[in-house]
Amino acid sequence: VYSINVVSFPAGVYGRLDRKPLKQPDIKRIIKGFLEHNYTEIPRETRWRLSYAIFPPILHYVTQLLWELLVDCGLSKDDDAVCKMWDSVDVTPVTRVINLLLLVGISKVAMIALEHLVSVRVRMLRVGGKAQMKLRSNIFGTMLQLSESAKEEFDEGDVGKVLDTQVEVAINSVWSRVFELFEKLLGLKVKLIL
Numbered sequence: 001v002y003s004i005n006v007v008s009f010p011a012g013v014y015g016r017l018d019r020k021p022l023k024q025p026d027i028k029r030i031i032k033g034f035l036e037h038n039y040t041e042i043p044r045e046t047r048w049r050l051s052y053a054i055f056p057p058i059l060h061y062v063t064q065l066l067w068e069l070l071v072d073c074g075l076s077k078d079d080d081a082v083c084k085m086w087d088s089v090d091v092t093p094v095t096r097v098i099n100l101l102l103l104v105g106i107s108k109v110a111m112i113a114l115e116h117l118v119s120v121r122v123r124m125l126r127v128g129g130k131a132q133m134k135l136r137s138n139i140f141g142t143m144l145q146l147s148e149s150a151k152e153e154f155d156e157g158d159v160g161k162v163l164d165t166q167v168e169v170a171i172n173s174v175w176s177r178v179f180e181l182f183e184k185l186l187g188l189k190v191k192l193i194l
Contacts, residue, residue: 034178053183057190
């Protein structure tokens, strides 16, 4: 492994490379370091990707509210029963105008459409492809700046192989997975709150 940085990846989580490394950081510090690194490299895409990561937990929460509404109000045989959401919002007039099952069905279809829209928008960001292009250009720029003695330390095909396959593996298996990890941790927090 060759390193051209003074600060450890990601964003100095392990300290500086020219000094004694810091102790093993916890997962929150590593995720924060990756997100800071992503933000410094591609800020616009990072902001959008993080904002899109909020949608699945919100949709899960709304789904739970709909199920609660369906169970609490839909199974009630009393026509005069008051149907409340969050123990304070009276939704009885809405459930009398629109059949509750129809309301839940329309809401579920709307959430599926929103989930699909978010997944399409995430793919359109092309975060992985932009990160690969940036990393390849950084490696190529570093390769051009190597001195003659430093070039002799590398085999002729090493840099080409790194540019061709290893960059893609690094981005796909590590770099872009941080967003997925952030999304799943956020979802777990929402589920824990429920």
